[in-house]
Amino acid sequence: MFDSDDRRTTVTEMEPVQVANDSSGDEDSHSCPITIRTFALQLRNTTVHVCSWGAGILRFLVQHDDEQKSIVDIVCGYQSVEDIHSSKNPYYFHSCVGRVANRIARGKFSSGGRHYQVPVNNGPNALHGGPGGLSHRNWEAMGIEDGVRFTLLSPDGDQGFPGTVQFTASYRLQPSLSDSGVTLRLHMEALLLDDTPATPINMAHHSYFNLMGRSTNGILEHSLQINADAYTPIDLDGIPTKLLQSLDDDPVMDFRYPRTLQKALHEYGVHKVGFSSMDIECHMSDRDKPISSGPYGIDHNYVVRQQPGISLPRVSTLSCPSLSLTIYSDTPGIQCYTANYLGSDGESIHGMKELYRRWDAVCLETQHFPDSICDDISNLSSPFWKGKCPILTPAHPQYSHMVAYQLEKSLTWQKAYQGSDTEGNKYDSIEAMWDDQDLSTWYQRAKEWYEDNCDTTVDGVLGGIGYISDQDLKGSKEFCIDLDIPCDDDGRKWSCEVGAGIGRVTKGLLLDLVDRCDLIESSSRLLQAAPDHIGSHASRCRFYCHELQEWKPSQKYSIIWIQWVLCYLTDKDVVEFLSRCSDRLLKNGWIILKENICENEAFVVDVDDASITRSVPYWLDLISKSGLHVRKMQWQNDFPDEIYPVPMLALQRG
CATH class of the missing domain: 2.70.98.10 (Beta-galactosidase; Chain A, domain 5)
Structure with missing residues (x-):
């Protein structure tokens, strides 16, 4: 597409x-x-x-x-x-x-x-x-x-x-x-x-x-x-x-x-x-x-x-x-x-x-x-x-x-603008869907669901499908092979894992690509478990507990990894978040976005965990509003049929 x-x-x-x-x-x-x-x-x-x-x-x-x-x-x-x-x-x-x-x-x-x-x-x-x-x-x-x-x-x-x-x-x-x-x-x-x-x-x-x-x-x-x-x-x-x-x-x-x-x-x-x-x-x-x-x-x-x-x-x-x-x-x-x-x-x-x-x-x-x-x-x-x-x-x-x-x-x-939610409600437009949401409790509902349903294991942070982690990381490594990751003035490469959970992507991918990695996670419980999960290389990491919709990066990064987390942000906050991340990229730095997508409608709202699965055109629209451009897009292979399709997008500043 x-x-x-x-x-x-x-x-x-x-x-x-x-x-x-x-x-x-x-x-x-x-x-x-x-x-x-x-x-x-x-x-x-x-x-x-x-x-x-x-x-x-x-x-x-x-x-x-x-x-x-x-x-x-x-x-x-x-x-x-x-x-x-x-x-x-x-x-x-x-x-x-x-x-x-x-x-x-x-x-x-x-x-x-x-x-x-x-x-x-x-x-x-x-x-x-x-x-x-x-x-x-x-x-x-x-x-x-x-x-x-x-x-x-x-x-x-x-x-x-x-x-x-x-x-x-x-x-x-x-x-x-x-x-x-x-x-x-x-x-x-x-x-x-x-x-x-x-x-x-x-x-x-x-x-x-x-x-x-x-x-x-x-x-x-x-x-x-x-x-x-x-x-x-x-x-x-x-x-x-x-x-x-x-x-x-x-x-x-x-x-x-x-x-x-x-x-x-x-x-x-x-x-x-x-x-x-x-x-x-x-x-x-x-x-x-x-x-x-x-x-x-x-x-x-x-x-x-x-x-x-x-x-x-x-x-x-x-x-x-x-x-x-x-x-x-x-x-x-x-x-x-x-x-x-x-x-x-x-x-x-x-x-x-x-x-x-x-x-x-x-x-x-x-x-x-x-x-x-x-x-x-x-x-x-x-x-x-x-x-x-x-x-x-x-x-x-x-x-x-x-x-x-x-x-x-x-x-x-x-x-192309119609969608639904997990309770069977149909929406004629994106605006109608957002009008129907209680935004005063949107983020709190997601946080409560995560705290109640996510333990501090790979299986926990992946919602009970931890068996896909190795295949997911393999696809991510293949996607990054031809990306030229820039260094800062001191010759070091910095990465940031957003919505890091226990640091699954940091341990399995990012520390192989860069010298230092920051982990951003809204759950202090998950973040506290990250050093033990990462192990001996945790000394190369810094750990920050922040709500994503409020986080303002201070470090300049070579690569910012965002996976299975922006589904919890409203459209407005997605655009503002990506724009803030864009401002903190090193020259020729990358934002990697990896999210579930729906194919037959513009969106599906999960009423239980206050998340939204968006279509590819929906994502591309939000990305363009943030001022970023898609340089590469590739599909994750070999996931089970019951899982939403997952594209990987490499984004850079215009």
Whole structure:
């Protein structure tokens, strides 16, 4: 499965384009043209073009499963990077926006005890970082595994914002859990580089989506679902009132269950604007004709529902009859904008992929809340401020925002996400499974089961099947034969056995590969038995009792061995744990992951010991979220048929 071509992304740089440098009135700047670079990421009949201007998605080309195998571009905007540049891109098509996405009231804010005024470019407000923000700049670009990384240095005072900040936007195109889907991951980061007391950062991605490509009905036939129980009401200038509105009390704005945008916009026009149903039918049937009272529609921030246990929470799903786009993110909000102003002013028509009209697309912008820059919220009682804009300081200089766009084409793709538990319960999705778990007792139940059922022998730590230990260790040795294990600066090789139990793998494998080994185990009872089990070589080992979900390695390791233990961690903790381990690898060091997998469903939850057996695609998804890459995969041979299949995966940092 891992070696098949449909899991490999090809990254191809296209012909660069030079455009005039019109960023200032300086004559010298015009003599140095800007080179805009574009890259094509291709996987599973899906191609994504990303460009250095605005670190944007220029095209998102998807092959439909119809008889014609037609290809549609699901992002709206301009035909070329030249057109984006020359048009000034007033609608913010394609781009990453910031420094601060969305609106800042009157362009004024306070941060670090200082007051700032940034350019006003949206009525009385500042929008998306100003007219020369991140979306209107050319970023540096470099190819990475599965994708492209863009970087931009923004100097102190850029668009009125304080602090010198390094911005990064990394795109990776990867397989989803299904046989046909893809996931485009975007990691937006910022790093404060100077001693500025404080600066706000709230990046967002601003693609306009239409899953049908060209469509006479725009997005009206699309269905939208948003995982939110509240939204932030706005005033006439689009600024949040700093209150939260429950969707129980405002059904017009409610997308907790899938609803067509035609129905949503119809109800919005009737109940929020005061139009008659006949008026709205005219607005929808003739979208070229201006609305006398001005454009209307949804342009609101939704408060994303918390989803404990999930590595990257599902935020929203946009779907049409043949495609679905599910968005995952770690931000507290998502702005839903139904492109109400497209075509309203006749601006920048030249160079667009087509002549756009109102409601031809929808933006789904994961973000922190609009107009929420505030250093101290201790005296602010509204829950609105839980979604406040991040503030970077010299003590906390980093910003991170993950968003993933999962595109599925097959009508049966949902099966790849379904699973069950050992009591016979069926789950339609991974999210539904985690929603059903009592996470407050998840780890305690596993620990109690282990203490009650696992004695301090090989047979005990292997759950009564200790007879497989020799074959298991033999397979592990064969897997490691061709791995080049690095040394530290003193010429020593270090290993770590995670979930070590009594040190079975340390004794039978790791001490043959390295000079020193650390053992990490949450059960003090098992760990105390480890030195006796290891025997005379125990002096080469160090023993640490830690809960895995909390453990932070301090040593740099040549190889970290993780076997039959991550099944006890939630998805969120798996990703964070692997990421922490990745940070503590020596250069070219390895993480070896060896876990049971299920083959006919995405997961099986063991109710008794609070563990989860995952499918290979499920594991690969979690691994990719942690920033690690699979360099080698091999199956354990000669285990009894009644035991789950066991792959061995060798992981390294990207």
